[in-house]
Amino acid sequence: MSHPQGCYQHEAGHRAQGSCLDGVHGARWRRGRRWRDAAIIAICALCVHVLGCSKLLTTKPAPGERFDAPLDGLDNGELGDFQAGHTQFRKAFTIAEGLGPIFNNVSCASCHSGDGRGRVDVSARMPPPVFGVGLIEALSDSVILSHEDPGDSNGDGISGRANMVTPAPYVPATEPGGGTGPRVGRFGRKASVSSLLQQTVEAYHQDIGMTSSYRPIENVNPLASHVVPGLDPAADPELANGEIEAVMQYMRMLAPPTPGEWTAQRRRGETLFASAQCASCHVPTMRTGAHEIDALANRDVTLYSDLLLHDLGDALADNRPDGSADGHEWRTAPLWGLRIAREFLNGQLFLLHDGRARSVDAAVRLHGGEAAGAVNAYLAMPPQDQAALVDFVGSR
Structure with missing residues (x-):
């Protein structure tokens, strides 16, 4: 022994x-x-x-110290739905249950780390966090559009615009972000999805290879003759609608972590953040409207994002369009959760869409395009002011 x-x-x-x-x-x-x-x-x-x-x-960490805590104010029935979705979110699928034939991982929780021919566009992406997506979904299109300035009418060099997308045909008008007309995209690194239902269905279909009544055909490449629909032993559809709805409700009710305590340095950092025009894109707060879940209704959402597309320059370009977003444009990344992100990533940060930046300072310096003015303002600051701004951002 x-x-x-x-x-x-x-x-x-x-x-x-x-x-x-x-x-x-x-x-x-x-x-x-x-x-x-x-x-x-x-x-x-x-x-x-x-x-x-x-x-x-x-x-056990306090609720505000975790990425998997429910929103405050949920009733017993909603908490029951949250727990059921929590279990489904962590379910690891097997081939017998329909995994694949093409897949990135086995569960939702596993990711959330010549002659006129075309070319394959490849773009490295970090899986986005799923906490707080219910609050993002609860923001009205008009609230997000109120921050648009596509023609830079105020001359500040920042010209954010919404990614207007067409929801998938299976998303009904009764679902937030659904219907037939163009809607404001808000999910994904380029805000290419308007509906949490679509985001959930496509994640199951594209990332895990699980079919549903919404996407009943296997995700296969028709040019790959050895990979054909029905290759796995499970009958299609492989997921019940209730399983998708459980995960969707779980994510909808996930609370964002609480920000850190205010200190004098962080107060100064917040002021510097605004004066450098960082807050022009990383909008500190937007407010939700009426919602059937009381915990999501009339809430200030402190995500530090306008959810709009911005040209961030050549250094961050992936040259891959997504909806109306071009290869230089990205949705403003929310800053909430940075305070405890390092703890859940083995002591390291992986910032930006591809995780290349390992610190807030490195992420700021890689910004360009519309953010060039903010970066120049940051670089002109004395070291103690840079440290205060970084501390503020890292405390969100």
């Missing part, structure tokens, strides 16, 4: 280090099994009694 490396396990199953028994080894462990086992029990019991588990056992 090897000597123990700790007294507990994290929920994820990883053995924790640095517990009360670390360093107890050598001759002490050769004095007999009975003495050793009794000592382990006694020491662990003493640690629990004296420390009250605060140093010994892991504790």
Whole structure:
């Protein structure tokens, strides 16, 4: 029997280090099994009694410290829907259940890390977070459009515009972002999707290879003769509508993390953020209207984004159009959740659409195009002001 490396396990199953028994080894462990086992029990019991588990056992993070907490104000029925969707969101599919034949991962939770011929457009993308999407969905088109300035009428060099998209035919007008006419895109790195239903259905279909009544045909390349519809053993459709709706409701009710505490430096950073025109695109707050879920109704949404498309220059261009967005345009990335993102990414940040920036400072410096003025203002700041701005952004 090897000597123990700790007294507990994290929920994820990883053995924790640095517990009360670390360093107890050598001759002490050769004095007999009975003495050793009794000592382990006694020491662990003493640690629990004296420390009250605060140093010994892991504790569940507070709701604002997590990416998977429900919104405040949900009733018991809504919380039940949230938990059911939480389970479905983490369900890992197998081939027998319909996984593939083409897929990126096995579950929703696994990602959320010559002669006139065309060319394949490839664009590296980090999976976007799903917390707070219900609040984004609850913003009316008119609220988002109120921040548009496609012709730069105020002469500030910033000309954000909405990505007006046509919802998928299966999205009814009764669904937010649905119907037949052009709607304001708000989901995706280029705001190419207007409906949370469509975002959910397409993620299942494109990323996991799961068919549904909305998308009943397998996602296959017709030029790949060895990959044909029906290759997996599961009958189509492979997902029930209720499973999709459960995940959609779960994401709809996910709360964004709370921002960090205000400090004098962060207050100064907020002022510098505004004076450098960062807030012209990273709009601090927008407000929702009426909603059938009370927790989403008439809420200030502090996502720090206008959800509009902006030309961010050559350095960030992927040269791949998406809807009406061209290869230089990106939806303004919301800043909420940055405060705890590092904790959930093994101590590192992966910022921008492709994760190339490992710090807020690096992300700012890579901006160009419409953001060039803001970047120049940032670069002209003394180091202490840059640090204050970075601290503010990192605390959201």
